[in-house]
Amino acid sequence: MTAWADHRPLPGVVGRAVEHEQVSGLLNGASLVTLTGAAGVGKSVLARAVLEEHTARHGGTVIRVGCWDGLAEGGPAEALLRAAGQADTVCRDTARPLARQAADPGPGAPPPVGADRTDATTARTPPGATALAALAAHCRRQRATVLLDDCDPVLAECAQLVRRLLRADPSLRIMATARGPLGLAEEQVVDLAPLPVTLGEGIAGPAVELLATRVAGTGTAAAAPELLVTVCQALEGSPLAIALAAHQLDRMSLPQLAAQVGTDGPLFYSGPAATVRHTSLHAAQAAGYALCSPTDRRVWARLSVLPGDFDPWLAGCVCTSSDVPAAAVDGALERLRTASVVERVRDAGGAHEDTGAALPPRYRLPRAARDFGRTQLREAGEESAALRRFRQACAALAAEAQITWQGPNQQVAVRLVEDERANLDAALTRPPQDAEDALGALEIAVSLWFHWAACGFRREGRAHLDRLLLLSRDDTALRARALWLAGYLAAQEHSPAAAEALLGEAWTAAVMHADSDGLARIAHAHGVLELYRGNTAAAMACLEEAARHHSRDPWFGPGPAHSWALLAIALAPLDAERARTAAHRAWETRHCDGDFWLYSTVLYARAMTESAHGKPTAALRACHKALVAKKLIGDPLFIAGVRHMLAGLRRTVRGGTARPDADEETPWWQRGGPGVRARPFFSRLRAGS
Numbered sequence: 001m002t003a004w005a006d007h008r009p010l011p012g013v014v015g016r017a018v019e020h021e022q023v024s025g026l027l028n029g030a031s032l033v034t035l036t037g038a039a040g041v042g043k044s045v046l047a048r049a050v051l052e053e054h055t056a057r058h059g060g061t062v063i064r065v066g067c068w069d070g071l072a073e074g075g076p077a078e079a080l081l082r083a084a085g086q087a088d089t090v091c092r093d094t095a096r097p098l099a100r101q102a103a104d105p106g107p108g109a110p111p112p113v114g115a116d117r118t119d120a121t122t123a124r125t126p127p128g129a130t131a132l133a134a135l136a137a138h139c140r141r142q143r144a145t146v147l148l149d150d151c152d153p154v155l156a157e158c159a160q161l162v163r164r165l166l167r168a169d170p171s172l173r174i175m176a177t178a179r180g181p182l183g184l185a186e187e188q189v190v191d192l193a194p195l196p197v198t199l200g201e202g203i204a205g206p207a208v209e210l211l212a213t214r215v216a217g218t219g220t221a222a223a224a225p226e227l228l229v230t231v232c233q234a235l236e237g238s239p240l241a242i243a244l245a246a247h248q249l250d251r252m253s254l255p256q257l258a259a260q261v262g263t264d265g266p267l268f269y270s271g272p273a274a275t276v277r278h279t280s281l282h283a284a285q286a287a288g289y290a291l292c293s294p295t296d297r298r299v300w301a302r303l304s305v306l307p308g309d310f311d312p313w314l315a316g317c318v319c320t321s322s323d324v325p326a327a328a329v330d331g332a333l334e335r336l337r338t339a340s341v342v343e344r345v346r347d348a349g350g351a352h353e354d355t356g357a358a359l360p361p362r363y364r365l366p367r368a369a370r371d372f373g374r375t376q377l378r379e380a381g382e383e384s385a386a387l388r389r390f391r392q393a394c395a396a397l398a399a400e401a402q403i404t405w406q407g408p409n410q411q412v413a414v415r416l417v418e419d420e421r422a423n424l425d426a427a428l429t430r431p432p433q434d435a436e437d438a439l440g441a442l443e444i445a446v447s448l449w450f451h452w453a454a455c456g457f458r459r460e461g462r463a464h465l466d467r468l469l470l471l472s473r474d475d476t477a478l479r480a481r482a483l484w485l486a487g488y489l490a491a492q493e494h495s496p497a498a499a500e501a502l503l504g505e506a507w508t509a510a511v512m513h514a515d516s517d518g519l520a521r522i523a524h525a526h527g528v529l530e531l532y533r534g535n536t537a538a539a540m541a542c543l544e545e546a547a548r549h550h551s552r553d554p555w556f557g558p559g560p561a562h563s564w565a566l567l568a569i570a571l572a573p574l575d576a577e578r579a580r581t582a583a584h585r586a587w588e589t590r591h592c593d594g595d596f597w598l599y600s601t602v603l604y605a606r607a608m609t610e611s612a613h614g615k616p617t618a619a620l621r622a623c624h625k626a627l628v629a630k631k632l633i634g635d636p637l638f639i640a641g642v643r644h645m646l647a648g649l650r651r652t653v654r655g656g657t658a659r660p661d662a663d664e665e666t667p668w669w670q671r672g673g674p675g676v677r678a679r680p681f682f683s684r685l686r687a688g689s
Contacts, residue, residue, distance in 0.1 A: 015206020040240025060143030214246035247271030304373030308422025
């Protein structure tokens with residue numbers, strides 16, 4: 001029969017079948033197995049379940065020491081001797097020397113000066129060796145497995161104890177649980193992640209199974225699976241969070257719980273638990289926070305303003321201050337990761353698939369740790385400063401993406417925005433603290449012009465700009481650009497009244513700032529508006545005006561090359577030769593060879609020209625190339641239109657008719673229907689989708 005030190009009933013385990021089998025296999029051959037993971041992930045529950053099965057199958061007992069349960073004088077060593085329940089006098093009398101092993105100079109240290117041969121022999125014998133031998137002999141007789149549970153507050157003492165126990169008896173079996181490993185050579189570490197919420201589309205994962213079990217135990221009626229998934233996703237699959245949330249069902253319904261956990265903000269749920277630190281998420285995080293150094297605490301708190309995953313650069317921008325040097329942030333990140341506070345979602349050393357450059361690691365602060373850190377940040381009076389640094393860092397990221405977009409590889413810019421999706425979204429949507437902070441948010445929205453205008457996220461871009469323009473009333477060059485971008489997006493969204501009003505304000509601002517580039521961009525936007533209206537003559541006049549301008553700022557907005565490309569589209573059904581010339585001018589005036597946005601537009605213009613003038617085979621080739629190029633950067637509306645045109649051209653080529661039907665020549669901006677789906681914010685349409 002298993003001898004548990006605390007005599008508490010063993011808990012059941014839900015959703016850990018794979019980890020249970022893995023740990024059981026390691027326990028059969030390894031001398032030390034350590035379960036690590038974040039607070040509340042279920043380390044102790046799994047350890048006790050595995051050991052219960054192990055002893056039921058192989059016999060023997062389990063000697064457990066709860067290291068966070070308030071150890072008496074003597075630390076884990078004396079607690080282990082007490083838990084063994086030995087009546088052996090030698091063990092009792094030598095418990096205190098065993099607990100003082102940290103002061104032992106070790107068997108290789110020289111004896112003190114003047115010591116005789118007997119003293120030297122004594123110095124080479126570790127204190128407590130008799131107790132170790134007696135304890136090892138006791139475990140061998142009883143076929144006992146040692147469980148050092150929750151080693152975190154005395155991690156170094158536990159590591160030293162385990163090292164000496166295994167020296168005394170290498171056949172001893174020891175299991176430990178902690179938020180970080182003990183760091184011993186013999187150690188086999190199993191890191192427990194939160195429970196998966198789903199195992200694929202329509203397949204509930206272990207987290208949902210756990211919540212369903214808890215819900216059934218509350219007497220609640222059969223729960224809708226989608227509500228269970230919603231709750232588990234908001235709680236990020238944390239077993240402790242799921243258990244505490246389930247306790248709330250005696251005072252609220254499951255739909256109310258799902259709505260509450262889905263809101264942004266800390267979860268203050270509490271409920272009964274075996275230990276005080278597991279009665280709430282706050283208490284579980286506070287226990288680990290107390291073990292961190294002051295620097296690590298500050299980094300933890302400041303990282304809480306980051307809603308998504310992040311790299312060391314962004315962490316440094318947010319955390320660095322007078323009391324946290326920039327050089328200290330990387331070390332703090334790794335220590336917090338070792339303590340299972342921060343998750344590493346990507347290791348360093350991989351190669352960027354577009355550039356081949358080495359990728360930095362990326363980290364993530366789980367919701368429970370983020371909520372706790374935000375509370376600490378607020379109590380320290382540092383939240384405002386951290387949020388300001390966060391928005392400034394996001395402005396730098398957006399500016400980098402804008403410059404990269406106009407460089408030789410637009411895919412890198414698209415991927416940068418995708419990687420920083422959650423952070424950029426938060427920087428755009430969190431309410432600014434003052435006028436300067438509002439300008440910072442507006443700067444992010446303007447820098448991401450290509451994401452809104454070229455990659456197909458026009459509606460999201462307009463929503464951000466409309467809101468931020470109301471908060472930034474000063475007549476600045478940045479506001480002038482924002483007005484143009486809002487008008488340009490409105491034109492692309494077929495909102496002529498809004499587009500004309502915004503472009504009118506932008507024109508006034510451009511004139512006041514003597515911004516010739518701005519005037520050219522406004523002419524381009526009017527050309528788009530007239531082209532979309534079907535007013536070809538007016539569109540050609542505006543686009544010709546924009547195309548003749550020599551841009552002084554090639555980093556922002558569509559330049560003359562894009563005006564030439566749209567002019568080619570306008571000319572396609574009217575004059576094949578002029579359309580081909582305009583398309584050629586567009587490519588000749590390109591800023592760089594990696595402009596897939598321009599390349600796809602030029603190819604589309606060629607496809608329209610050849611199709612309109614009786615060359616469907618050439619049109620088919622150009623249309624296919626346009627689709628391939630556009631898929632690299634996205635824009636569902638363009639892609640749906642090109643696919644529609646491609647299908648018509650294929651039928652034309654197969655059937656041998658002179659031209660496709662009129663509907664099959666519908667420009668992409670007039671396409672609609674089931675082929676055009678609303679895309680989630682910042683969700684990129686990837687190649688091959």
